Amino acid sequence: MSTRPLFVVAGIGNGSGTGAAAARLFAQKGYRVALVARNADHLKRLAGEINDAGGEAAAFPVENYSYGATLSVFDNIAAHKWSSAGSSSLRVALWNAGSGVWKPFLEVTDKDIETSLQTNVTAAFAFSRGAILAFKQNELDERGKRGTLLFTGATAAIRGNVTTSAFAAGKFGLRALSQSLAKEFGKENIHVSHAIIDGGILTDRSLSTRGEAWVNNADVRLDANSIAKSYLYLVEQDRSAWTWELDLRPAHEKW
Template identity: 35%
Template sequence: MSGTVIILGGGSLNGVGGALAQRFADEGHHVLFTGRTLDTVQATADAIAAKGGSIEAMRVDVTSEADQDALFAHGAERGEIAAVLYNAGNNAIIPFEQLTAKQFENFWRVCCFGAFLTAQRAVPLLKEQGHGSMFFTGASGSLRGKPNFAHFASAKAGLRNLLQSLAREYGPQGIHVAHFIIDGVIDGDRVRDNYPDYLDQMGEDGALSPAAIADAFWTTHKQHRSAWSHEVELRPFKERW
């Protein structure tokens, strides 16, 4: 394998971002692993490097044009970009009547606007190459709005439509745009640290494995262009949907 993989929305090793970094590094790619907290992404990068992976950490706020410019300039300096993986997101239960304008905007900025900034910088580089993947993490909120999640669902639905437009515009130019709808609880550090009892109630394989999610990203990245997937739904076998 060759080429750099840029991951936005990184985090701990036992999470989707960390699992993506580990999977693509295991396949021989150099990984630019980014997140808002440098200490966190650096710890993950150090753990992957200790296993022989080629990886470096950068602090990037996905809603900052300056941060995004610096990231993609650095990525371009390394040569070919194999994939750009946008995993940034946030969520919280907020009843609509308690939702502030600032909160609504902040969710949109991370879930949707940051993806727009990423695509704006990635597309020219991938288009010039004539190939490359641009993948984004979605959620069940991408498809439907539930009570107390108006802020999240509207942002994720906006992301979904953005990606449909990009896929139709740039797929014929060799850029594989895919949207991964993750429908269910992820068995990562965030849930393990805050809701361990919930995971126990769900039982074996009742929550999504970050490594299994990363496998799905990798498999989609390796698809032949005569049979590309655009929207991939991932959920536990016992998830109600």
């Protein structure tokens, strides 16, 4: 009985952004998809959409992104009974969850700091632990990998700004985590990559708040499906040429 590759993604929003686009793409490529997020309704809707399209997906809601809740979801995924026959092997894990705080420094509260660091750093540590422990059990695939761990970052990971003190602190931490893991676990053929998303993404939310000129101009905004394709590119790299950090922006983005 064959073993199916498994893709785990944490953070799918309302189903119109990067996490959901990646879930759809990896399902199309034959991966089982485990969807992790706090909103159970959004998870179930996306899982149903993927299953109706011929893929195989399951929803794993978490109450919050605490360390314990995030780590324990891997046990739930491992125990899940999939609809098709065969075991699963976790091969790709995407940390796409995030928490944004945009306030002048003197308006930032202790709750803002706690929320940013919990989601962007503490929960990312837990997610990484669960993924890497699973990867270490894998044999090398045809590309010489045991698994790929992906992180969705932001421009704030490398540059602070006047209203991003709390947000940047979290994203700087996420980037540092990803670089540390890439250096530590590359020796075990585990590929870790961090993507800096530099620009606005066309989602249901931005569709309702941005003007028509922005929505219809692919030169000035990112497409979630294109980001997902870039993630697949990272996963398909062989061990002779791995990317740790990738930055993605629309053609006319100022940087």
